[in-house]
Amino acid sequence: MTLPVSPTSISAQISRRKCLIRLSSGGMLLLFSEYASAGGQLEEPLMDSVRTALGSAIANHAPPVPEFKDSESKIAYLRWMGAMSERLKKKMPELQIRQEFLQTVWYESKRAGLDVTLVMGLIQVESNFRKFAVSSVGARGYMQVMPFWTRVIGDGDPGKLFHMQTNLRFGCVILRHYLDRERGDNFLGLGRYNGSRGRAPYPEAVFAAQRSWLPGDRALG
Template sequence: MLAPASALVSRHAQAGAQVEEPLADSVRGALSAAIGNSAPPKPSFDSTEARLAYLRWLGAMSTRLQRRKAEHITRVEFLEATWYESKRAGLEPALVLGLVQVESGFRKYAISSAGARGYMQVMPFWARLIGDGDPSRLFHMQTNLRFGCVILRHYLDVERGDLFMALGRYNGSRGRAEYPRAVLGARKAWLHPDG
């Protein structure tokens, strides 16, 4: 299953031509608030078992990601931030990792032909709409992951939980099957019982 999805990741970023859509003031405010907290990821757990499950997930994902991110500290920081931002947005970490694999091939400084940036290929207009207006910050790991997760959550809400349509909207290919299938296929390689 990993081969077909990984074949889609070329040297170029995969972001489509996501379009800027008008946002109601209340939506813009909610999205801005979701982006606003810039504190580093600090997971908290209700139980020792929950913390152990997280550590098992972190170890398994680190092993899987090692060939793409060789440096241990960089890999663990990326996974910690991905887990935190995924959970914060109510998303499955495997889905976010699959999206990052398809969008940027886990490259922090990826730029698509449409101008999308970073791991989750966030379009610069989002920095203006809900951020501080500085698109260069989209290359910061946590900022990029936070924007991407908040945007995907927004699209899931707009599409009333329809993941296929939300992924298409995220990529700018709403209604077409190629991108959602690629992300969902890549997601399978990142599934883990503790994540």
């Protein structure tokens, strides 16, 4: 059972240090140079209707293939992919993995009604684009999703949070949920995502990282 963790204890526990993580899915040992620097959503009671809606939002496992209403939208997407792929090259050297990641981020962001640059900024702060990142409070993957979410709105298997699309799907749906709870307020929504609602450091870090992913042509955002 995952117990709620206070924002104070989260900030006290999140430190830059070495850790050895055993991945239950493959029995592998991976050495990370540091914990993920963020990630600590707090488990809160959800109304049945909200739980059902969130569960439905993460249930569809169709391939993340973007659809476009016209050729201009498709061209904008391809230009975005090219520009972002170049910026992400140092963090994800393998082209195929990088393209799959960007396509999935685009798809899941648009699906959840989120600004893709905000999601990219959040991922940078949460995991620095590391698929197998684990925080000191147990948050997992690119978007540092807390395992309790798989029990609350998923199938109960936290190991799936290391799967690219699953992690990005959960993260985007959860962020959308928090933004809706805060009536679209990015500052408060991001704080809730991090378990530090009302505190400035985390939202400000995401906003700063977001600027790194703004396209030169604003029409690509």
